[in-house]
Amino acid sequence: MASAIRLAVSQLPELTRRLERFFPLSLKAYYLAQSVHGGQWSGVEFVVDDWPDFGALVYRPAKGSDGKHFSKFTAKNYGLYGESRERLTRLLSIPGIVNWEKDAIFSAVRVETELDALRDATGERGKLVDGEPARMYYREIDEQLPDCSLPDGWTATKIPQDAVGKLMQNWAFGTTEGAEEYIKQCLQFPSCALWDAKGEMMGCLMSHEYGSNGLLFVDKSVRRQGVALELAHRLQKAMLEAGRKNTFVYAAYSNEAAHQFAHATGFSVVPKGDSLRCYYTPASAKL
Numbered sequence: 685m686a687s688a689i690r691l692a693v694s695q696l697p698e699l700t701r702r703l704e705r706f707f708p709l710s711l712k713a714y715y716l717a718q719s720v721h722g723g724q725w726s727g728v729e730f731v732v733d734d735w736p737d738f739g740a741l742v743y744r745p746a747k748g749s750d751g752k753h754f755s756k757f758t759a760k761n762y763g764l765y766g767e768s769r770e771r772l773t774r775l776l777s778i779p780g781i782v783n784w785e786k787d788a789i790f791s792a793v794r795v796e797t798e799l800d801a802l803r804d805a806t807g808e809r810g811k812l813v814d815g816e817p818a819r820m821y822y823r824e825i826d827e828q829l830p831d832c833s834l835p836d837g838w839t840a841t842k843i844p845q846d847a848v849g850k851l852m853q854n855w856a857f858g859t860t861e862g863a864e865e866y867i868k869q870c871l872q873f874p875s876c877a878l879w880d881a882k883g884e885m886m887g888c889l890m891s892h893e894y895g896s897n898g899l900l901f902v903d904k905s906v907r908r909q910g911v912a913l914e915l916a917h918r919l920q921k922a923m924l925e926a927g928r929k930n931t932f933v934y935a936a937y938s939n940e941a942a943h944q945f946a947h948a949t950g951f952s953v954v955p956k957g958d959s960l961r962c963y964y965t966p967a968s969a970k971l
């Protein structure tokens with residue numbers, strides 16, 4: 685019979701150790717579990733189909749002691765990891781693993797394996813709408829990062845909290861409820877902003893609670909001059925200092941600049957790592 689085990693926070697180090705076996709495909713779950721265990725993140729819980737030898741994992745919204753989710757931005761977010769379609773379908777089909785009566789967002793669902801499992805488990809319960817697929821890129825962060833150099837008068841800092849409004853303008857999810865608060869929370873993790881001699885922010889790049897690079901943006905007036913390269917190298921140095929040994933990024937199929945840039949910064953395509961976001965609406969909502 686199918687079973688599910690909700691992991692205690694004290695079990696997360698063992699979960700991360702076991703997720704290393706599935707690198708780089710399991711990186712998102714790995715860093716998220718690390719952030720939760722380190723007390724830097726909350727509002728998510730991890731459920732496996734077996735313990736300790738699990739083959740399927742669901743991470744899902746968890747409420748705090750006050751009964752509320754800590755962030756409106758992530759309150760509907762689920763993540764999946766499945767060794768095989770069958771194991772993940774079985775876990776997702778157990779009553780209560782996903783709240784199929786409410787809207788849900790399944791992020792970074794791998795086209796290979798996880799998407800089919802999600803469709804199997806959804807069945808007639810509701811509707812899944814797919815977002816644009818993205819390619820996953822991976823890079824180990826080594827000590828051999830190129831030297832950093834800035835144009836005269838430019839400075840580099842972490843992204844300050846008061847720059848978040850500007851980040852929102854350039855982010856596809858910037859108008860989503862709770863997005864600004866979510867990014868502010870993320871800024872406790874490594875990030876980099878570059879400022880010109882007049883104090884204008886000309887580019888930024890941050891890392892998420894789940895280990896990915898994100899929100900890369902360079903002002904149009906200074907593109908193709910190596911500003912993004914500079915950001916990437918500085919961010920990776922900061923990640924290394926924070927104890928991260930590897931990183932990854934998703935580039936939407938249609939964003940050619942992002943693919944070229946990933947290659948230019950030493951990332952390589954993760955085989956079978958293509959993924960997409962799925963938006964779920966329960967069938968009952970259509971009545």
Ligand SMILES: CC(C)(COP(=O)(O)OP(=O)(O)OC[C@H]1O[C@@H](n2cnc3c(N)ncnc32)[C@H](O)[C@@H]1OP(=O)(O)O)[C@@H](O)C(=O)NCCC(=O)NCCS
Binds near residue numbers: 912948
């Ligand atoms: C993608 C982006 C950050 C690049 O910034 P940039 O400072 O111009 O990039 P760099 O000058 O450091 O480019 C480094 C390398 O990346 C690749 N690259 C960058 N922009 C590219 C483009 N528009 N088309 C093709 N390749 C590109 C090239 O290999 C380039 O090296 P080269 O100039 O010697 O050919 C910038 O175009 C941008 O902000 N775009 C909008 C936001 C976005 O798409 N973010 C990425 C989401 S994952």
